[in-house]
Amino acid sequence: MRDGEAFLQGLDQKARTFSAAARATVSANDDLCSWLLDPLARWTRAAYGEQAFADAAKGYAQYCMGVWKSQQLYEKNGRYSPEPMPEIVSEVYEHEGYMVPYMWAAILIYPFWPSMINHIALYRNDFLKALPQNARVLELASGHGVMGLLAAETRSDIRVDGFDISPPAVAVSNRLRAASGLEQRVNFEVKNALAFTHDDSAEKYQGIIAAMLAEHLEDPRPLFKAIAHHLADDGLVFFSTALESAQRDHTFEFHHESEPLKMAEEVGLRVTKLVCDAGSPVRGGRFLPRALGMILQKR
Ligand SMILES: C[S@@+](CC[C@H](N)C(=O)[O-])C[C@H]1O[C@@H](n2cnc3c(N)ncnc32)[C@H](O)[C@@H]1O
Numbered sequence: 001m002r003d004g005e006a007f008l009q010g011l012d013q014k015a016r017t018f019s020a021a022a023r024a025t026v027s028a029n030d031d032l033c034s035w036l037l038d039p040l041a042r043w044t045r046a047a048y049g050e051q052a053f054a055d056a057a058k059g060y061a062q063y064c065m066g067v068w069k070s071q072q073l074y075e076k077n078g079r080y081s082p083e084p085m086p087e088i089v090s091e092v093y094e095h096e097g098y099m100v101p102y103m104w105a106a107i108l109i110y111p112f113w114p115s116m117i118n119h120i121a122l123y124r125n126d127f128l129k130a131l132p133q134n135a136r137v138l139e140l141a142s143g144h145g146v147m148g149l150l151a152a153e154t155r156s157d158i159r160v161d162g163f164d165i166s167p168p169a170v171a172v173s174n175r176l177r178a179a180s181g182l183e184q185r186v187n188f189e190v191k192n193a194l195a196f197t198h199d200d201s202a203e204k205y206q207g208i209i210a211a212m213l214a215e216h217l218e219d220p221r222p223l224f225k226a227i228a229h230h231l232a233d234d235g236l237v238f239f240s241t242a243l244e245s246a247q248r249d250h251t252f253e254f255h256h257e258s259e260p261l262k263m264a265e266e267v268g269l270r271v272t273k274l275v276c277d278a279g280s281p282v283r284g285g286r287f288l289p290r291a292l293g294m295i296l297q298k299r
Contacts, residue, residue: 004037006045007108010053015061022112032120033111039153039180040107040146046179059101060108067247074246075285082251085218092249093166103144103172106212115277119211119240119293123147126273126295127207127238128154135206138230139163140193140223141213145173145186148209152182158207163191193217196226204232212291214241214260215250221263227296228267237269237296245279245289257292269296 008026011019026033044052074080082088092098110116128151131137135158139148142162151160164170173188180186193213208227214220220241227237243254254260257276264271276292 002034002038003041003045004034004111006041006050006053007037007056010055010057011060014054014057018057018061018064018112022108025114025117026111029111029117029120032117032124035124036107036111036120036146036150039150040176043149043176043179047175055101056104056108059104060112062101063105063109067245070246070248070250071282071285071287071289074244074287075282080246080250080253082249085251088249088251089165094168096168096171099166099168100172103169107144107146113279113291115279115289115291118275118277119291122273122275122293122295123211123238124150124154127209127236130295131155131158131236132206132234133157135159135235136204137161137207137209138205139209139211140196140226141165141210141216142173142188143169145170145176145188147211148173148186148188149176149180149182151207151209152185153180158185160186161205162186162188163193163196164188165190165192193226194222196230197222203230204235205230206232206235208235208237211238211240211293212242214239215245215247215252215254218251220252220260221266224263224267224269228269228298231269231298233298235297238293239264239296240291240293243276243290243292244287245291246287254292257290260292261294264294264296268299270299271295272297 137160139162142164148160148162167190170188170190271294273295279289281288
């Protein structure tokens with residue numbers, strides 16, 4: 001790890017409680033974590049300056065505390081208790097002061113949480129490296145934009161169109177994009193992923209990314225329909241979601257790995273690889289937070 005070390009130093013300085021665990025995960029998975037953190041650190045420094053590493057650390061700490069509180073409440077109530085969707089949209093997705101720190105956390109959990117490490121491997125080795133030559137890639141819920149930018153950085157033959165419902169998230173992704181030198185092949189826009197369901201265009205993509213989106217929807221089935229509709233016959237999907245993991249903006253509660261798997265099968269997709277790892281449960285709790293990732297293709 002070279003440039004990416006700046007994110008860990010940010011934790012040392014601004015979120016010390018979280019630093020040792022993050023360092024342990026990174027050093028046990030140096031190849032995967034460097035693949036993500038090194039380019040991200042270069043883009044971050046160029047886009048936002050040195051201060052961004054402290055800001056990212058604060059955002060990560062704030063997010064981890066929020067997740068911990070939500071999981072406690074989940075255990076108490078026995079179900080997710082999200083705010084109504086219009087409030088999630090105005091207080092989370094449209095709120096710059098909330099969304100920007102959240103976006104730093106959303107990408108930093110990949111290298112810092114042991115339950116997300118296999119997602120990096122699945123994304124890089126089983127999705128990006130396996131995409132057809134010159135693939136057009138659609139990213140739904142591109143958020144910070146880092147997955148799409150890493151895709152273009154890793155595969156110099158592909159193009160990526162990313163969409164996210166959140167204007168402040170798209171602003172972050174566009175700032176990193178401008179610093180990445182990948183502008184010619186990556187584009188980010190504000191758009192509701194569910195708009196793709198009703199979009200009858202014949203546009204097909206050889207790669208579709210829908211990472212950590214399904215649990216944010218009231219019903220993920222239209223998302224699976226949209227994915228199946230827009231996937232080219234030789235295309236691949238990287239899909240991921242959270243199970244039994246409460247968060248302020250998690251609305252759809254998956255309990256079993258079979259639930260997203262069945263939703264994929266119902267729209268004519270086949271699962272070729274699946275990973276699922278548990279995070280830390282509340283002690284004595286009945287729910288086990290997990291992160292599931294799948295590679296899908298047409299049957
Ligand atoms: C946890 S973040 C995931 C970001 C990124 N895909 C990742 O894996 O790190 C969830 C993202 O979903 C976006 N989102 C939520 N509902 C959406 C919708 N209906 N259409 C598009 N984006 C949505 C949010 O704005 C946020 O950027």
